[in-house]
Structures are given as structure tokens and as C-alpha cells.
Amino acid sequence: MTFMARPNIQLPGQKLNEIGLSLRDYEGALSTLCAGCGHDSITAALVQALWEMSLPPEMLIKMSGIGCSSKTPAYFVHGAHGFNSVHGRMPSIATGALAGNRDLIGIGVSGDGDSLSIGFGQFGHVIRRNVNMLYLIENNGVYGLTKGQFSASADAGSTSKKGEVNQMQNINAVATAISMGASFVGRGFSGDRDQLVPLIKSAIAHPGCAVLDVISPCVTFNDHEGSTKSYAYMREHKLRATEADLVPPRAEIKASYYAGDTYPVRMHDGSTILLKKVDPDYDPTRRNNALGYLERHRRHGEIVTGLLFIDQNVPDMHEQSRTVAMPLKNMRYEDLNPGSEALVELQRGMK
Amino acid sequence: MNDMQSRINDFVLKIGTVNGTGSASANGLLMKALFRMGIPVTGKNLFPSNIQGLPTWYEVRANHKGYMSRCSRVDVMVAMNIQTYQKDLAEVSPGGFLIYDSTWPREKDLNRHDITVLGVPLSKMCNENFSVARVRILMKNVMYVGVLAALLNIDLEVIKKLLQETFASKPKLIDANLKAIMLGYEYAQDNFTCPLPARAETMGDNSGNILINGNEAIGLGCVYAGATVGAWYPITPSTGVMDSFSAYCERFRVDPETGDLRYCIIQAEDELAAAGMIVGANWVGARAFTPTSGPGISLMSEFIGFAYYAEIPTVFVDVQRVGPSTGMPTRTQQCDTLMCAYASHGDTRHPILFPANPNECFEMAVNSFDLAERLQTPVFLLSDLDIGMNDWMVPELEWDDSFTPDRGKVLGPEELAEMDRFVRYFDVDGDGIPYRTLPGEDPKGAYFTRGSGHNKYGGYTEDSDEYQEIVDRLLVKWDTAKTLVPDAVLSRSSKETKLGVIAYGSSDGAVIEARDRLAELGIHVNYLRIRAFPFSAEVLDFLHEHQTIYVVEQNRDAQMKSLLMLEANDIADRLVPILHYNGMPIPSECVVTGITQHQAGEAAA
Numbered sequence: 039m040t041f042m043a044r045p046n047i048q049l050p051g052q053k054l055n056e057i058g059l060s061l062r063d064y065e066g067a068l069s070t071l072c073a074g075c076g077h078d079s080i081t082a083a084l085v086q087a088l089w090e091m092s093l094p095p096e097m098l099i100k101m102s103g104i105g106c107s108s109k110t111p112a113y114f115v116h117g118a119h120g121f122n123s124v125h126g127r128m129p130s131i132a133t134g135a136l137a138g139n140r141d142l143i144g145i146g147v148s149g150d151g152d153s154l155s156i157g158f159g160q161f162g163h164v165i166r167r168n169v170n171m172l173y174l175i176e177n178n179g180v181y182g183l184t185k186g187q188f189s190a191s192a193d194a195g196s197t198s199k200k201g202e203v204n205q206m207q208n209i210n211a212v213a214t215a216i217s218m219g220a221s222f223v224g225r226g227f228s229g230d231r232d233q234l235v236p237l238i239k240s241a242i243a244h245p246g247c248a249v250l251d252v253i254s255p256c257v258t259f260n261d262h263e264g265s266t267k268s269y270a271y272m273r274e275h276k277l278r279a280t281e282a283d284l285v286p287p288r289a290e291i292k293a294s295y296y297a298g299d300t301y302p303v304r305m306h307d308g309s310t311i312l313l314k315k316v317d318p319d320y321d322p323t324r325r326n327n328a329l330g331y332l333e334r335h336r337r338h339g340e341i342v343t344g345l346l347f348i349d350q351n352v353p354d355m356h357e358q359s360r361t362v363a364m365p366l367k368n369m370r371y372e373d374l375n376p377g378s379e380a381l382v383e384l385q386r387g388m389k
Numbered sequence: 390m391n392d393m394q395s396r397i398n399d400f401v402l403k404i405g406t407v408n409g410t411g412s413a414s415a416n417g418l419l420m421k422a423l424f425r426m427g428i429p430v431t432g433k434n435l436f437p438s439n440i441q442g443l444p445t446w447y448e449v450r451a452n453h454k455g456y457m458s459r460c461s462r463v464d465v466m467v468a469m470n471i472q473t474y475q476k477d478l479a480e481v482s483p484g485g486f487l488i489y490d491s492t493w494p495r496e497k498d499l500n501r502h503d504i505t506v507l508g509v510p511l512s513k514m515c516n517e518n519f520s521v522a523r524v525r526i527l528m529k530n531v532m533y534v535g536v537l538a539a540l541l542n543i544d545l546e547v548i549k550k551l552l553q554e555t556f557a558s559k560p561k562l563i564d565a566n567l568k569a570i571m572l573g574y575e576y577a578q579d580n581f582t583c584p585l586p587a588r589a590e591t592m593g594d595n596s597g598n599i600l601i602n603g604n605e606a607i608g609l610g611c612v613y614a615g616a617t618v619g620a621w622y623p624i625t626p627s628t629g630v631m632d633s634f635s636a637y638c639e640r641f642r643v644d645p646e647t648g649d650l651r652y653c654i655i656q657a658e659d660e661l662a663a664a665g666m667i668v669g670a671n672w673v674g675a676r677a678f679t680p681t682s683g684p685g686i687s688l689m690s691e692f693i694g695f696a697y698y699a700e701i702p703t704v705f706v707d708v709q710r711v712g713p714s715t716g717m718p719t720r721t722q723q724c725d726t727l728m729c730a731y732a733s734h735g736d737t738r739h740p741i742l743f744p745a746n747p748n749e750c751f752e753m754a755v756n757s758f759d760l761a762e763r764l765q766t767p768v769f770l771l772s773d774l775d776i777g778m779n780d781w782m783v784p785e786l787e788w789d790d791s792f793t794p795d796r797g798k799v800l801g802p803e804e805l806a807e808m809d810r811f812v813r814y815f816d817v818d819g820d821g822i823p824y825r826t827l828p829g830e831d832p833k834g835a836y837f838t839r840g841s842g843h844n845k846y847g848g849y850t851e852d853s854d855e856y857q858e859i860v861d862r863l864l865v866k867w868d869t870a871k872t873l874v875p876d877a878v879l880s881r882s883s884k885e886t887k888l889g890v891i892a893y894g895s896s897d898g899a900v901i902e903a904r905d906r907l908a909e910l911g912i913h914v915n916y917l918r919i920r921a922f923p924f925s926a927e928v929l930d931f932l933h934e935h936q937t938i939y940v941v942e943q944n945r946d947a948q949m950k951s952l953l954m955l956e957a958n959d960i961a962d963r964l965v966p967i968l969h970y971n972g973m974p975i976p977s978e979c980v981v982t983g984i985t986q987h988q989a990g991e992a993a994a
Contacts, residue, residue, distance in 0.1 A: 117832030134669025
């Protein structure tokens, strides 16, 4: 038995969110990943973020492809429907699900193999369609379940656990997403929860496809000297370009927030992302600036993190399609079926 | 010429042109004029996989008995394409007629003495009467309509009325078209003996019939079924399905107040994604479908197996074309039968519906959503290019306003409130179909959908017994499917016989006509038309009742015969394949020849 339900013990005195749920209500089954896996930290950050946002569990859908990363939807929000699809195809499931019910809050969890190799096509097209969802890539540069092959995100010159040197250029998830026209792109590190939780919240509040690349070290196959996705390497080379925080609708935004390089980005639902430029050179609203900055720092081996690009006014899939506001799956049959008279009428033209 | 004398309302007219020259509207005009005269007609497009410049033909069969299949005879050929002149000339049946543009001389050695060749200076007349180059090309086609109207006795008043309807908003075009038609008509009257022995005469009443192709009927059926999400990747010959769905949605699914759309059509990046999208949409409870052709099913197979194992309703429309591989995209076959029956790796099997004409395309499109949701499994609607892209005369489509869709076993918050615990894959009712819940409704209904090994609780498993329990239950569901799919259609011969014939889909017309001709030869056969897989009980009964069963189909490998043998291997030696797979729709002669030859062989043995 490789599935373990987590005992749901409600402790007295637990803090409840706005809809009366505790952090425990946002947890899932026990993780079967390796002890110390970065993915488990990301799961914990997701639990924290979703709880803080007071999202109703039944409105969430958790979707994934195949791989270590794709196991994680089982480990958070047991009250949400989950969908562990096939390798690299999570975006198409998300697109269809959110086409059928636009009120659902889509959370797609993918990995570097899942998104940058087998699923590279769907990764690009879900961005192009701007499907309103969080697209989270748990990026460790390695194939874990098949025991340590390089993935497409492995940096040129980095070495495998067995000592092989990767000769090929890497596919950079954030630069790719930005250049393909993504409306929200961020990068985090599984080992920095303080940065990650607000990034996740901002990504969920964003009305479009929010790509979040989270470097998540593989303790078993990619945490050695020579890896550029290890805990040690990340701690040394991580560079914060921005800091983001999500302020919910109706909450007061204090004037002191505007100090320095902090400015608000207002979302359509009334919430606000408070965006702070840690590096004054950085402008996350201009695509060319973001790409140039990423490239300059990549050359020095630095890994830029934070909210890297945002444009909350790109029309999402339903705006592009001009779909009705009511979820299609809730439409009454009589509002969908033209009826017998219409059928007689339309066939006049076929005679 | 004797053969031609009995050809009143019983002839084949074939027109060879160059694609991209606007001949489709001229051909449509001819077809519809015959239809309005009350004559049963069918029109077949024989076209290249090309946009402009290659040969294309349109074949109209008028038949007072109502035979809808192709027959390999050409009574009147209009050879407008110099590239194919030699081939077109050779194809005319003895005693037949060929019309060509005599503006330029023909090669002298191209001639036949057993047919009548009629030259009409079409280009010359067009150049003398129309000044714009593009108009001249278009009017040359309209002009042969006028020539044929005189030669085939097509009612000019009907043609005029059709022109007025077609160009109601552009009166100038009516005059130009009419002028071209009259020029052709008068030339033929002045120079030939009109009408020809093969000709039309106003007959019955076609007011209860329509002209439609199968793709349009499926798109319309999806609208009536209440489908709201359509995901697809364009592929010949299925594209017309989504074009039709889109057009009818624009007509019927726009919110009158806001102008917002009560549907969502997604042009996917490939067929893999299109399949994933309809799996996702159906998972949340929206009716969703994808139209494709054989190459698309190959790509979708990964998700087809997923949907089978995870038990998600999905509707796959396969408008078959010639395979293998890219094959011949604009030619027809029934070559995906076996693939659809067992698509995807592992032990999988899927219900298939086989419409035989556009009327059934409409009905079965609706039916396929009901079946998919009732059975929580992928369902295939297996059409083909012949049904999908050709013009068929069928009885008017009907709709019963009391129809309510069968959404299957779905538990909502009210039902969940009365339960201790929801379990996704329990067979509560013994029919092999579990209950499902939809995301967005109730946290109590939450479960995990996965293509990996799972137990009846929906949990991940690698336990042998837990795994096997699920795949065995899926077989129980398969038995339930046999009771839900459309029945086969049995047509008994008026004489007692031990001979049977089985066909499905677009092979139906050829069998109907062949049975009449065989009866004239003293060979009587009972006919069972299969309309679905898995086979319902009457299919097995039919197999056991007959000594010899001819299985007619349009593929090389006798795929339906293989399916029948798997289901009833004790009668395998009684099945005789009759196959036609060159890409053209099966003609009735193929069935007549196949059965008579086999019978002659049996008599000799």
C-alpha cells in the first residue's frame, strides 16, 4: 500500500481562516517522496497560501502530469478534486476543465521533465491561451523516478551524480514563458518559504496563466557538488529581484507600503499585489527588461527569483472566447438545445 | 443505344473540373435542381488533397428507386479539365455521352465510337459575353449547367428559382448567371437532339427530404445534445464537423442579452491536447467532444486509455479517411474499426456507433453523449469521408422536445449529504458503473482521478487484488454497454434463405441495391446492418442462424469480420469477407459480384 491517508485531527485552539477552516483542512495524504525533498516544502507553502487566501476547498482543482512533482496534488487539500493525468498533458486537462467550469480555481503542478520535455508543446499553448490558473513547475533538473537522468532544465556544464557533464544548453522555464507572452511569471526556491507563499498567492490572484518556476532540489539525485540545482548552490547564487505580497480585497493598504520601490498592481477581483523592487534596475512590467536582466545574471551563474513579469490585462481564454459568465457545465439544457421548431426552420435551407 | 433508353431518372452524371475554379456552386445547382424535381439524388465529391489547380470530379447519381450508393457507370460526362480528358473519355459507359469545351481542338486519336461526343464552345461563348477574366472562368461552369439543363431535361424554372434564392442579396449576379445558363441551354437546343435518352423527368415529392452531409449533421447533433465544449485539431475530412458546430452555435447559442457565447470551441495545438481538453471538460461535467480522423485517433490513444481506466465520459468523432499513415486524406475507407474498438495500450475496449447516413449522424451524435455519460467511458462515433463530405438526400431530421439527456450516475451535494462517505469506484448497482461527483460542488465528493493503478476507493494502489477488482468490474460495465447501444437493423428476404450479409456505416447503400439485383438473379440474402460495438444479442443470433454470412466493408483486412470472430469464434468459418478499399465509396456492383462469384464457387465445389 503506497497511499496513506493523513489522520485528520482537529486540535483545539487552532487558528481558523475567514471561512472557518484550519490549516489542517488544506492538507492532503502523507507524502511518499524522499525525506528532505524540495517538493514537500512547496506542498507546505501551497497549504499555507491556500489557507491564508481562505479558498473553499471544493472550488480548487489540483492537476498534474507524471513524475515526482506530479504526485504532490495528493498531498494538499483533501477536499478538492485531484487529477493525476498523463506525462506532459496536465495543461490540456486544465484547459478543458476550466473551459467547462470557469469558476474553478485551477492549480497545475508539473515538473521540469513534464513541462520542458514531453509537455513542452502544451506548456507553450496554455500560456498562449492564457488559461486562468496557477502553473507551478517543481524544477529539480533531473529525472528522479527513473534514477537520475539530466532533464532539459539542467544547466550546461553541471554534472550528474555519476559525474557526467551535461553538454546541452538548458531550457529556461521563466525566460521561455516570458518570451512566449506569459501574463505572469515568477521564480521561487523551495527552501525560501517566506518568498514562496506570497508568490503563490499572487499567482492565484492573477487573472490568467501564472507560471511559477520553483527550484526544488532533488536530495537523492541532484544535491551534489557540481549540481546547479542543489540546496547549497541555490543558497549561494539565489538573487531576489523583487518581493511580492498579496493584499486581499477590502484590506486597507497603508501609505507606508509605498515606501521606496514598492508599488501596487491591482487585480480584477479587487486584490492588490504589492510589488517591491529589491533591485532598482528591475522592471517586471516590461518584457525586454525582464529578459535582459535574467540573461545578464545567468551569465554570472545567478538565479534570479521573485515576481519577474506581470501584465494583468492580457485577456484570458474566456475573454478571448467571449464565453458566458455562468460555468458552461451549469447551463440548463433548455438554454442549450434549440428545439424542434428551430430544426424545422433551419432545414428549409437544405431543400 | 438501347441501354440508354430506360435511363429516365436513372443516370450518373460526372463532371471533371480543376479545383479552385468555382465548379462546386455550379454542381450544387445541378444537384439541387434534380432534387427539387422530386428525383432521389446523391452527389459525391472526388477531390484532391490540394487547394487549387488539381483535378476534381463531382458525381451525381439520380435514381428513381432511391438507391443512394455509388454505381460504377457514367452516362453523361462533362470533361472540363484538359489534364484528365483522356481518362474521363475512357470512363464513359458504352452508349453514353461526353461533353467538352470545343473552343480548342481535341487530339484526333482520342476518340471512341461507342459513345457520343458533344462539343460546346464554352470558353469562346464566355469570352464573347463576359469581360472580366475571373467571371469568365466562373461562368464557364454555370454555362455547362445550361447545356445539361437542355440535354437532361432539367426544369429551367427550377434553376431560375434556385439562382434567385442563392443570390437574393446580389441581384446583379442573378442576371449574369442566368445569361450564362441560357447561352448554354440555347446552344444545346440548336445543335443537339435534346433531351438525351438519359434524362430527368419531374417525379415524386421531395418536400419531406433534405440534402445534407454527415459532418454538418454531426455538428448539429452535438448542438442538440447540449455539448458546450468542443476541442479539435483541424484534419481532413473531419473539419466540417467543427465548422458546423461553430455555425449552429453562433446561430443558437448566443445569449440574447449580453451577446456572450454558451459554448467554448478550442482549436488545440495537436490531437493529444484536444483529447486532454475533452477529458478535462467532461471531468468537470460539461459535455465535450472532439472531431478527428484516423491519424488523430492514433495520437489521442494515450488519453483514450486514460479515460477508459479513470472512467471519464468522452465523445470522439472519427471521420475516417484512407490509411495507413497519412494515406489518402481525401479518399474514403472504413479502416479505423479495429483501432477504435481497442484504442490504447493495456486491456481497453470502447463502444462504437456506426452511422450509415447523415440522418443517423445526427441521431447518433446525441446518443453518443448519453452513452458516454451513462457508461462513464469514451464513445466513438465512426463516420467516414463518404458520409461526412458528400451530399446525401435523407428524410428531414426530427427532434422530440420531450427529450432529456441522460447525464448518468452523478451525485450532487443533496445525495452526498445523505451518505456517510463517498467512494468513487464502488459498483453499487451491479451494472459495473460507479457513481461520480463533479468538482466545484462539495468537498465531501472530492476524489482523486488517476491513470495509475487504483483501488475501488480511488486510492493509488500496486496491490494485485485491488488492481484486478477494478479491471474485472470494467468487464461488467462492458456487458451493460451491450444492452444500451443501438440495435442492429435486420432486413429479411421475402424468401427463406440461409445466406446472410452484414454491413455497417456507409456500406449500407451498396448492400441495399445489391440485394435487389441479387434477388433478380435468384440469390436471396437476409441483411443485418450493425449499428454499434459491442454487439448486442441479435448480432450473435444472426450469425448462428445463417450458413454463410458475407461481411461487406471498406478496408483491406476485413476488420469487422475480425471483431465478429472475436465475439463468436465458433462461426468463424461461415464468414466471407467482401472488401472494397481503393478509396472510392463502395459501389453496389462490388457486393453483387462478390456474392455471385462466391455462390458460383460453392456450387462448383
